[in-house]
Amino acid sequence: MITKRSNFAPLFLKETPLILSLLFCFIFVSCQKEKGFKGVNQGDQATSQSKLKGKRLKRSIDSRLGLGEFFVEKKIRKNSNFAETLEEMNFSYQDILQIIKAVKPFINFSKLQINTVLQKKERSYPLKEFLSLEVFLSWIERVVVEKGEKGEWKARKKNLPITTKVTKFNGVVEASLWNSAVKAGLDPAVIEKLSQIFAWEIDFNREVLPVDSWRIIVEEKWAGGKRVSWGHILAAEYKNGNTYHKAVRFPKGKGGEYYDLEGKSLKKKFLKSPLRFGRITSRFTRRRFHPILKIRRPHYGVDYAAPKGTPIFAVGDGRVTRKHYSKWGGKTIKIRHNSVYQTAYKHLSKFHPSVRRGRKVKQGQVIGYVGSTGLSTGPHLHFEFYQGGRYVDPLGKKFPQLKKIKKENLISYKSFAKEVWKFLPERQEAVLLAKKTNEKKKKEDL
Numbered sequence: 001m002i003t004k005r006s007n008f009a010p011l012f013l014k015e016t017p018l019i020l021s022l023l024f025c026f027i028f029v030s031c032q033k034e035k036g037f038k039g040v041n042q043g044d045q046a047t048s049q050s051k052l053k054g055k056r057l058k059r060s061i062d063s064r065l066g067l068g069e070f071f072v073e074k075k076i077r078k079n080s081n082f083a084e085t086l087e088e089m090n091f092s093y094q095d096i097l098q099i100i101k102a103v104k105p106f107i108n109f110s111k112l113q114i115n116t117v118l119q120k121k122e123r124s125y126p127l128k129e130f131l132s133l134e135v136f137l138s139w140i141e142r143v144v145v146e147k148g149e150k151g152e153w154k155a156r157k158k159n160l161p162i163t164t165k166v167t168k169f170n171g172v173v174e175a176s177l178w179n180s181a182v183k184a185g186l187d188p189a190v191i192e193k194l195s196q197i198f199a200w201e202i203d204f205n206r207e208v209l210p211v212d213s214w215r216i217i218v219e220e221k222w223a224g225g226k227r228v229s230w231g232h233i234l235a236a237e238y239k240n241g242n243t244y245h246k247a248v249r250f251p252k253g254k255g256g257e258y259y260d261l262e263g264k265s266l267k268k269k270f271l272k273s274p275l276r277f278g279r280i281t282s283r284f285t286r287r288r289f290h291p292i293l294k295i296r297r298p299h300y301g302v303d304y305a306a307p308k309g310t311p312i313f314a315v316g317d318g319r320v321t322r323k324h325y326s327k328w329g330g331k332t333i334k335i336r337h338n339s340v341y342q343t344a345y346k347h348l349s350k351f352h353p354s355v356r357r358g359r360k361v362k363q364g365q366v367i368g369y370v371g372s373t374g375l376s377t378g379p380h381l382h383f384e385f386y387q388g389g390r391y392v393d394p395l396g397k398k399f400p401q402l403k404k405i406k407k408e409n410l411i412s413y414k415s416f417a418k419e420v421w422k423f424l425p426e427r428q429e430a431v432l433l434a435k436k437t438n439e440k441k442k443k444e445d446l
């Protein structure tokens with residue numbers, strides 16, 4: 001399996017309406033540059049000068065270093081401390097005292113962790129000279145210590161600028177979606193984001209196939225030559241069986257939303273109510289007095305009173321997971337809408353004949369009729385909503401909103417999406433299939 005990985009430069013500054021023009025600013029930057037930036041461990045100072053000669057060439061590739069300049073890096077070891085580490089870096093006792101005094105306002109020594117990096121920058125040419133000492137408090141936070149003109153030690157806080165790169169990844173599911181992400185060098189958190197984007201189209205718990213493939217471009221946040229976090233997925237394709245699901249993030253307005261290439265939202269809205277006309281007689285509560293049982297017990301749903309036989313609609317597209325009779329709920333239908341949401345409909349007088357377990361239903365499709373089966377005082381629908389397997393109040397909960405692209409933005413979105421799409425890596429499945437056919441051919445040739 002081949003994993004494509006290349007970086008291209010900062011783009012998508014912030015939610016600019018004219019991102020299109022920015023798109024053409026993609027500059028490809030090699031990852032190799034970052035690899036050249038490495039500290040030298042100063043364990044063997046005696047031989048370091050000769051060793052450094054060889055390494056100096058490499059170091060000069062790093063534009064951050066001037067002629068004859070180099071870094072010496074040390075980590076604070078277990079059972080060691082800041083002062084001892086400085087000592088190991090060949091600072092004099094006097095200097096160490098001065099440095100500690102200077103950095104005190106910026107560093108809480110009791111909270112300084114093992115493996116905190118100290119980096120000394122020195123010059124060896126034309127004269128050996130101390131330039132600075134940096135203490136890496138986090139990936140982006142550093143304390144810089146320098147020497148003033150009079151030889152006094154001065155410290156200041158430095159926050160590294162975060163730059164955004166855009167990277168491409170692709171994979172074939174094979175064993176699992178999670179594995180394919182790891183194999184591609186992708187943080188599983190990003191794959192989680194991918195599954196959220198398509199949560200309304202694919203049930204990632206049940207519908208994922210080994211032949212499924214995916215490809216994405218995603219933002220990476222870099223600081224100090226290292227990736228510090230992941231940003232947004234800018235474009236994604238998930239091939240589920242023979243269906244291609246496509247998404248592009250349109251960074252307009254707050255947060256940005258995902259749309260398909262035609263500009264249709266990837267989120268779907270639930271119907272406000274499973275009945276056309278229904279009067280809410282009992283709301284969702286964690287404690288209520290039960291009219292039949294005469295005890296206080298929670299009511300994990302909403303009751304709609306309606307005449308017997310009133311049609312009940314599926315509130316969203318999904319798959320019927322249960323169709324059964326229970327003593328309490330009577331005739332019950334449960335629908336799984338995606339990997340997050342499920343709904344249940346109880347006390348039905350009758351199921352609609354089209355409803356079968358395992359079958360798909362469409363939003364607004366009649367699935368049954370209001371009744372009073374099970375433990376019920378009169379004809380009503382008991383409607384339940386689940387999010388991640390837990391009951392939620394369908395009336396109190398803010399469900400995903402269908403965000404349409406405004407008409408005046410649709411044309412610009414489409415050309416934007418088209419441009420972004422070009423940056424996706426090759427579909428890996430194609431590579432895999434080609435490889436397989438090649439292998440087949442080879443065998444045939446033999």
Ligand SMILES: [Zn+2]
Pocket residue numbers: 282299301302303381382383
């Ligand atoms: Zn109820």
